[in-house]
Amino acid sequence: MTVTQPVVCTTVAQLREEIAARVAAGAATVGLLPTMGALHHGHLEIARRTRAENDLAVVSVFVNPLQFGPGEDFESYPRQLAQDVAALAAEGVDLVFAPPVEEMYPGGAPVVSVTSGTAGAVLEGATRPGHFDGALTVVNKLFTIMAPGPRIPFRAYFGEKDAQQLLLMQRMVRDFDHRVEIRPVPIVRSERGLALSSRNQYLSAEQAEHALVLHRTLVALAAGELTLEQARERVAAEPEVRLDYLVTVDPQDLELVDPAPGALALVAAWVGPTRLIDNMRI
Ligand SMILES: Nc1ncnc2c1ncn2[C@@H]1O[C@H](COP(=O)(O)OP(=O)(O)OP(=O)(O)O)[C@@H](O)[C@H]1O
Ligand SMILES: CC(C)(CO)[C@@H](O)C(=O)[O-]
Numbered sequence: 001m002t003v004t005q006p007v008v009c010t011t012v013a014q015l016r017e018e019i020a021a022r023v024a025a026g027a028a029t030v031g032l033l034p035t036m037g038a039l040h041h042g043h044l045e046i047a048r049r050t051r052a053e054n055d056l057a058v059v060s061v062f063v064n065p066l067q068f069g070p071g072e073d074f075e076s077y078p079r080q081l082a083q084d085v086a087a088l089a090a091e092g093v094d095l096v097f098a099p100p101v102e103e104m105y106p107g108g109a110p111v112v113s114v115t116s117g118t119a120g121a122v123l124e125g126a127t128r129p130g131h132f133d134g135a136l137t138v139v140n141k142l143f144t145i146m147a148p149g150p151r152i153p154f155r156a157y158f159g160e161k162d163a164q165q166l167l168l169m170q171r172m173v174r175d176f177d178h179r180v181e182i183r184p185v186p187i188v189r190s191e192r193g194l195a196l197s198s199r200n201q202y203l204s205a206e207q208a209e210h211a212l213v214l215h216r217t218l219v220a221l222a223a224g225e226l227t228l229e230q231a232r233e234r235v236a237a238e239p240e241v242r243l244d245y246l247v248t249v250d251p252q253d254l255e256l257v258d259p260a261p262g263a264l265a266l267v268a269a270w271v272g273p274t275r276l277i278d279n280m281r282i
């Protein structure tokens with residue numbers, strides 16, 4: 001089977017021209033999957049959906065410095081563009097947007113940026129101050145750059161693994177009146193339950209075993225076999241695992257609620273030096 005290579009755009013102007021040309025040639029819907037690259041099967045499943053549901057399928061690959069805090073892994077975050085493009089070609093993706101940092105932020109960090117307020121200051125935002133401001137700012141730019149015009153439905157795909165990010169993206173679309181529909185994608189897991197994540201690459205074989213405690217504990221909590229406190233103890237007791245938070249929230253606004261049907265259980269923990277997150281509906 002011959003595989004058509006996606007066009008890789010590295011500048012905003014080039015991406016805009018490609019989108020305009022393809023819309024002029026008949027593309028009636030546009031889909032975007034924003035990523036930081038180092039693609040795994042979770043990403044590829046979303047890419048497949050983006051391909052299937054849109055005439056024009058675009059994936060961005062950009063390790064966004066704005067969303068990394070001091071001491072986080074911006075420098076060491078895995079970068080493997082050629083491999084990513086090959087994987088996206090196999091999924092039939094049309095365009096890959098892979099700009100250098102200077103293209104997205106000429107002259108350094110932007111003067112005007114998006115702030116995520118109180119919703120971005122809790123949970124992930126409490127441990128990673130500024131993280132969501134950075135993620136929202138870059139996605140805000142992507143929506144502006146790509147907006148295909150009033151008659152072309154534009155969809156953007158976000159994983160439910162990053163539940164707080166997904167909620168904030170939905171809020172930003174509402175607050176800024178972006179002409180884009182956010183399409184959430186369920187968590188893709190390994191056969192043994194670990195939520196796929198680019199940062200899983202950092203785990204040793206033993207750490208990957210220990211990381212399974214996150215999913216196992218969420219399953220037990222959702223089944224009512226553990227109280228919230230017992231669930232926290234179970235995660236914290238796992239070797240090499242340091243719990244950040246395990247809470248149950250209202251999925252609409254992330255306010256803390258008791259673990260009851262309809263609540264969303266969110267967990268974040270370090271496994272060795274690697275920070276992982278996961279979640280499950282109760
Ligand atoms: N296992 C997964 N299931 C569903 N969506 C996912 C999964 N992994 C990543 N995504 C989604 O893919 C998009 C791009 O994510 P990103 O490139 O940061 O990958 P990641 O695996 O989440 O990486 P990291 O390890 O840095 O958190 C996000 O919307 C994210 O929620
Ligand atoms: C949405 C995103 C691509 C913005 O950099 C990133 O936060 C991610 O990969 O989830």
Ligand code: BAL
Pocket residue numbers: 036067162
């Ligand atoms: N998947 C969320 C991106 C980040 O951790 O920076």
